[in-house]
Amino acid sequence: MSKEFLINGKFKNISPFDRAFQYGDGIFRTFVVENKKPRHWKYHYKKIVEDCLAIKITPPKEKELLSDIHFLFKTNKKAVGKIIISRGISERGYKFNKDILHNRFLIKTKMPSYPKASFKSGVNLFVCKHKLNLSILSGVKHLNRLENIVARQEWSSDQYADGILLDHDGHVIECISSNIFMRVGKIIYTPKISHVGIKGVTRELVIQVSDQLGFKVKEVTFNLNKLLEADEVLITNSLFGVLQVKKIKNRSWPHQESASLFNQLLENLNT
Numbered sequence: 222m223s224k225e226f227l228i229n230g231k232f233k234n235i236s237p238f239d240r241a242f243q244y245g246d247g248i249f250r251t252f253v254v255e256n257k258k259p260r261h262w263k264y265h266y267k268k269i270v271e272d273c274l275a276i277k278i279t280p281p282k283e284k285e286l287l288s289d290i291h292f293l294f295k296t297n298k299k300a301v302g303k304i305i306i307s308r309g310i311s312e313r314g315y316k317f318n319k320d321i322l323h324n325r326f327l328i329k330t331k332m333p334s335y336p337k338a339s340f341k342s343g344v345n346l347f348v349c350k351h352k353l354n355l356s357i358l359s360g361v362k363h364l365n366r367l368e369n370i371v372a373r374q375e376w377s378s379d380q381y382a383d384g385i386l387l388d389h390d391g392h393v394i395e396c397i398s399s400n401i402f403m404r405v406g407k408i409i410y411t412p413k414i415s416h417v418g419i420k421g422v423t424r425e426l427v428i429q430v431s432d433q434l435g436f437k438v439k440e441v442t443f444n445l446n447k448l449l450e451a452d453e454v455l456i457t458n459s460l461f462g463v464l465q466v467k468k469i470k471n472r473s474w475p476h477q478e479s480a481s482l483f484n485q486l487l488e489n490l491n492t
Contacts, residue, residue: 227327241307245364248272249305252459256297264422272361281325289327303328343467344382352389353417360420369397391444399458400424403451413440423457430486
């Protein structure tokens with residue numbers, strides 16, 4: 222069986238004293254690797270650096286991460302890369318030495334197979350009962366994802382592509398594995414990530430390229446009823462790109478072209 226992960230650039234075992242294992246003390250990012258190159262890499266690395274600094278971990282050097290990717294992804298076949306940066310190894314207890322050295326992990330997995338119908342006609346979303354709590358680490362993709370895990374257990378059917386997460390005030394924040402947008406006329410709204418939630422790379426790219434399609438983007442606060450009144454709803458993540466939502470609860474939307482147009486633009490940003 223071939224090795225599908227690296228730790229600090231080598232094939233080795235993880236220590237149970239690593240703080241990622243003990244406390245979820247670290248951050249991660251997931252991305253597509255195609256033709257041995259990570260898609261939208263400069264945006265992912267920017268997020269890695271920002272998230273590391275947010276929890277006071279010294280970020281890894283870009284050349285180290287690219288070297289790891291080049292070493293592990295040896296074929297041109299499309300696959301998924303996941304980078305984890307942990308604070309490092311320490312003894313039991315929350316305290317750690319100031320000279321602690323971070324560990325970097327790179328995991329390689331198969332590219333998910335998304336149904337063609339998801340891109341042609343859209344996907345259904347589940348509305349989760351679990352409500353997100355406020356976080357001082359809003360926007361940071363840290364390793365503590367228990368809330369997402371709890372919410373994902375609320376349904377088992379394949380009819381839903383993802384679940385919508387609300388905060389305790391009933392505001393739409395994101396989906397379990399993706400960010401969410403709603404279009405009303407020529408304005409696209411996405412939840413303002415200020416007190417809870419993740420700022421995904423594809424979310425940032427959609428905001429960046431929207432003007433090319435004649436849309437203006439606003440980051441605002443809105444509830445589920447506002448979402449259901451939208452002309453169109455989209456979800457985004459770094460693996461599938463942009464998907465149209467065709468149904469939430471009893472509200473359905475006809476097929477539209479925005480998701481396809483965004484995906485075309487994002488393909489051209491593949492750097």
